[in-house]
Amino acid sequence: MEDPNIESEAYQFIEHGILTVENGKVKSLTTFEAFQTSHPDATFEDYSGKLIMPGFVDTHIHYPQTEMIAAHGEELLEWLNTYTFPTEIKFKDKNHASEVADFFLKQLLKNGTTTALVFGTVHPQSVDAFFEKAKQFNLRMICGKVMMDRNAPDELLDTAKSSYEDSKKLIEKWHKKERLLYAVTPRFAITSSPEQLQEAGRLLKEFPDVYLHTHLSENKAEVEFTKALFPESNGYLDVYQQANLLQKRAVFAHAIHLEEDEWEQLKQHDCSLAFCPTSNLFLGSGLFNLQKAEELNIRVGVGTDVGAGTSFSILQTLNEAYKVTQLRKAYAKNPSDIKPLSALKSFYLATLGGAKALHLDHAIGNFETGKEADFIVIDWKATDLLKLRIENSFTLEEKLFALQILGDDRVIEETFIMGNPVKL
Ligand code: GUN
Ligand code: FE
Missing domain, CATH: 3.20.20.140 (Metal-dependent hydrolases)
Known part of the structure; x- marks a missing residue:
């Protein structure tokens, strides 16, 4: 994102990213293109259009x-x-x-x-x-x-x-x-x-x-x-x-x-x-x-x-x-x-x-390699109103703000613990 108002230290956003997990820990986070070049035959779960973020x-x-x-x-x-x-x-x-x-x-x-x-x-x-x-x-x-x-x-x-x-x-x-x-x-x-x-x-x-x-x-x-x-x-x-x-x-x-x-x-x-x-x-x-x-x-x-x-x-x-x-x-x-x-x-x-x-940033909080793979898949079009608002937003910051104001448990599509989806 190139919005000059964004506090760049606080976040990393990959529009078409891929997260790989091994033994419950984050192995890599990279662009989909880079991943496909190095792993042409790999299969993956497709969450296009969703937002994956740390738990x-x-x-x-x-x-x-x-x-x-x-x-x-x-x-x-x-x-x-x-x-x-x-x-x-x-x-x-x-x-x-x-x-x-x-x-x-x-x-x-x-x-x-x-x-x-x-x-x-x-x-x-x-x-x-x-x-x-x-x-x-x-x-x-x-x-x-x-x-x-x-x-x-x-x-x-x-x-x-x-x-x-x-x-x-x-x-x-x-x-x-x-x-x-x-x-x-x-x-x-x-x-x-x-x-x-x-x-x-x-x-x-x-x-x-x-x-x-x-x-x-x-x-x-x-x-x-x-x-x-x-x-x-x-x-x-x-x-x-x-x-x-x-x-x-x-x-x-x-x-x-x-x-x-x-x-x-x-x-x-x-x-x-x-x-x-x-x-x-x-x-x-x-x-x-x-x-x-x-x-x-x-x-x-x-x-x-x-x-x-x-x-x-x-x-x-x-x-x-x-x-x-x-x-x-x-x-x-x-x-x-x-x-x-x-x-x-x-x-x-x-x-x-x-x-x-909580002094747990060595273990959780983002997708650094080696951290515990607790993460969530957000469907930010899960409700009609949020979908409408997201479709009328231009910057990442605008979309996240709409998510924070209008979102709740309905937008949490899946929760992963140590790389595994939780069945609730
Ligand atoms: N202060 C002491 N006990 C409590 C509690 O249970 N809840 C809140 N909000 N404040 C407290
Ligand atoms: Fe309390």
Whole structure:
């Protein structure tokens, strides 16, 4: 593409390309003409007119909340108490957890998401159920048992000690088994005692390559409650910092109401942020400052945050992400300083950007030789309206933008895991 407005670093587009896969890994990506010259007799699957791209990466989602998506009418703390906690109590039952994990993973795959960073519940068996299913599909997934020892119903509470022991057992059982990885997962500052957060820090020290996954500064009432619970801390992020949770593989969801020094601290520790636009709009939490994260070169991925998020579709998440950047402009002191999110940047965030936020760009995120062949076939003419819009678009960027605004699971024609099409 020769459009001068395109951020050329962020993408590679081959109009008539061919992708070859060997033993589940990308072998080559080249033009069809070049491939035919060197392999005149080779047979291949023909996806002419379709778009093949790397599988989407969802950097923040809760599998136990699948069944309570679209629960009406509250801000974060009321929503948690009214809908979320009663739903999560059911995951004490491993059979229930397995059924929901199966449904959840199929939803991800139908929507073209091949890797996700996932919350379980407080119950260790919820994580066993999740990883067992993810293993059956041979997926690259990250999950963890929620650590929470206060400010929730008794049935959902562990203790600092038991959360350490249960998490440790799960790490030993699952971390780096096949394509699976573990995330130490304190829910958020409000539901952990200082002692429990210290135990989370101890786990990170003992297992230096596991992830830290939690929520940060999503909602104003949450920030205020956190400050009241931790009066000796110098703000929300400092609560995590005092437990040594800020590290390279730390992923913080939301990060909306941050102070200036908190942005700097996140940058200093090379932490990642999950931008969850459908959730942030649904719960009325606020507008993430993507441009600021970019200016500071902080790693960012997109997250659906189901069940506060309203769609499993990363395309629909990018649709809302665009609108968040538009709204930021409406409320900015200097609107001309705010750039709305571009289509190329959007698809970058959903693929390689997400992979970088999860430190998985050595394995997934694009079609470099040797990477794991998780990819999707998009039929961008799958709906009448999108077809009409694509046919009236001229540049690649225009077409991708239409796909991001109008597309959803209907356009995901096939999802491939390690080179094999998934049967759903
Ligand atoms: N903060 C703490 N727990 C949750 C949760 O389950 N969802 C969201 N969106 N925010 C949270
Ligand atoms: Fe969340």
